[in-house]
Amino acid sequence: MSRPKKALTPEQVKQRLRMQGTTTTQWAEARGYTRNEVYRVLNGQAKAHYGKAHDIAVALGMKLPDDQPTSPEEPRNPQKRAAA
Structure with a gap:
């Protein structure tokens, strides 16, 4: 099993x-961004939670694509992390 990309x-x-x-x-210009x-x-x-900023962060590798699963050890929701 491969590890999720960080x-x-x-x-x-x-x-x-x-x-x-x-x-x-x-x-930026090669990808159509300013x-x-x-x-x-x-x-x-720009916090890059959604929209064009999020698309840029994903393209740069600063955020994982929404469809990429996370491991059970690293839940996306910080509240779940605190409860674990």
Whole structure:
């Protein structure tokens, strides 16, 4: 059984882009986003719970896609985590 992929931190995403030799602006334009939208997600100004910001966070690897299952040890709901 494979382990679920973990979401990346903003610093990990920035480092990955640097290693690929891609600027944030280039990444954004190649995917149809504005650089400001991407920077807002990377810098935590947009929480990315839904909408375009969520789509950007998923594309960057900062959030897991909604259809990806989580393991029982890591419930998505923080209240369940506190009750466990």
